[in-house]
Amino acid sequence: MKTDQYTHPDYYGLDELYSDEHKLVRDAARAWVKKEVSPIIDDSYEKAVFPKHLIPGLGEIGAFGPYIPEEYGGPGLDQISYGIIMQELERCDSGLRSTASVQSSLVMYPIWKYGSEEHKQKFLPKLATGEMVGCFGLTEPDFGSNPGGMITNFKEDGDDVILNGAKMWISNSPFADVAVVWAKNEEGRIHGLLVERGMEGFSTPEMHGKLSLRASSTGELIFDNVRVPKSNILPGRSGLGAPLSCLDSARYGIAWGALGAAMDCYDQALRYSQERIQFDVPIGSFQLIQKKLAEMITEITKAQLLTFRLGQLRNEGKATTAQISMAKRNNVEIALNIAREARQIHGGMGITSEYSMMRHMANLESVITYEGTHDIHLLITGMDVTGIPAFARDMT
Template identity: 45%
Template sequence: EEQKQYWLPPMARMEKIGAFGLTEPDHGSDAVALETRAHRVGNDYIINGAKRWIGNASFADVTVIWARDDEGNVGGFLVEKGTPGFNTGIMTGKVAKRAVWQTDITLNDVHVPVGNRLALSRSFKDTALVLTATRSGVAWEAVGHAVAAYEIALTYAKERIQFSKPLASFQIIQNKLAAMLANVTTMQLLCLRLSQLEAEGKMTAAMASLAKMNNARLAREVVADAREMLGGNGILLEYHIARHHADIEAVFTYEGTDTIQSLIVGRELTWMQAFSHR
């Protein structure tokens, strides 16, 4: 509770920025096998390891580093900006989500007080609770990309003249627009229902994974159709669709790949786990 009171109010006021450090250079989809270690010495934990793809970490006031303790249990540790041994480097060369600064982190004998361990982070199952929440958010993010792409395509089709008439007057274009709208509406309704379940405390990991999987897939399809509809103009930044086209590839992958989401849903359906048994 003290951690919440110290960090959450200033974060809500945008006076403090946080970051979430789970993914490692060698562990993405199998984050459960993370290698970063937190060794207890007296009243401190000493953390050693590396993280990758961590948004905001280069300037965040605090980063939650997920590490394995001496008993092998995964916990979250609050590492504050400026802590000796906590080093960051901004990743470059990205073609998607360029507005977000992803970071490589190295942790060399980083000392954090015992009180900086998140009180309810006792195993990777607790980490997974965070992923359930973020995956529901990514499902909504996919809706945003799809709606934007659909609206760009619709406006363009009405204004673009080819063969002496608007693109929108052609049957094949109207067919594409109708299919795009159907996908967008399906995505919106799924997110609406998921949000209702979340508000009632009934959202499960499989529900969030299903929404993320479905919406990222459909958004990818909608954005691709929109880019195609714009022809050569679809790769020009001034029409924005190229940015959505690049960004949706990141959305399709992060917070758990399409395949991982399907396996989480499959586990719920069959009660059999088809991936890591850690």
């Protein structure tokens, strides 16, 4: 069996900026990933199944709601620790990180921020340990980049509401115990509802045929006259801003995570360039290989500094949506480019599952699309600097 030799590149001494707690969190996550995930991830990926047996371990390393306070069963860590955990997970596989991101930022975060005290007590401790798994239903078959157009809706009926509609592309949906579903009320205002497995008329069929994020489970959410108690509506916030604030938290984690995939590709490429002999010398002695490696570490270093600073801003509650968009967009793009270059450095071996670059590359094609596509994030930056939204004709 191949051994996972990963060590993180740190060209600008970022470790000196990490606290002892950050390093402990990182070491624990890395050790767990190397022991439990690295040996099985290729098999999961090839079979296109999410390795569910890892869920309790993810809870133990604090990957579910790292920043959720201890009173609700979370580890109560800071935002940089959250980022570090996502980085350690995604440097192994984006699908693994996706499961933790969804549970943390798209399920626990809205319950913590917008749920009632009863919701928090009922769901957060079990979500933190992995005893319960959640999913987040925003995207619909006809509304992806434009979620405000959603047609999933609910009507009041006594103490309940009746929910109808469908969500698509929902990570973790096939095995989730609870879904945070965004739907419109009779006035067309968006609310978050906690829809629980077992409610009549609620089904979660798995989507098949993905050539990316194969070790993550993706499905639909179908609501056919589902009766949901009114008490399951998140009371703290309504409107599109509510789900978008959850996406801020998730995209922040993705920025750290995608960088982890880039760091893993670079780490392998550097090692291979020193071991692989051609023309009687290590390929790392060729200028064209050095150019690739030098450009990779330059981009990784820039992204590490950007991401760490974003973590500080997030800790202070000051990071803007546009700053998060910039980091998500930049880091996924550099990760994809680095995965491609690292694969080339490995020659033919780079296309095999002996190395992780091809898997990272295929995974990152989802990461560059979900949680706001690459181009939508560019438009968010454009809007931020010009003050003019360019998303739709009638907005300009």
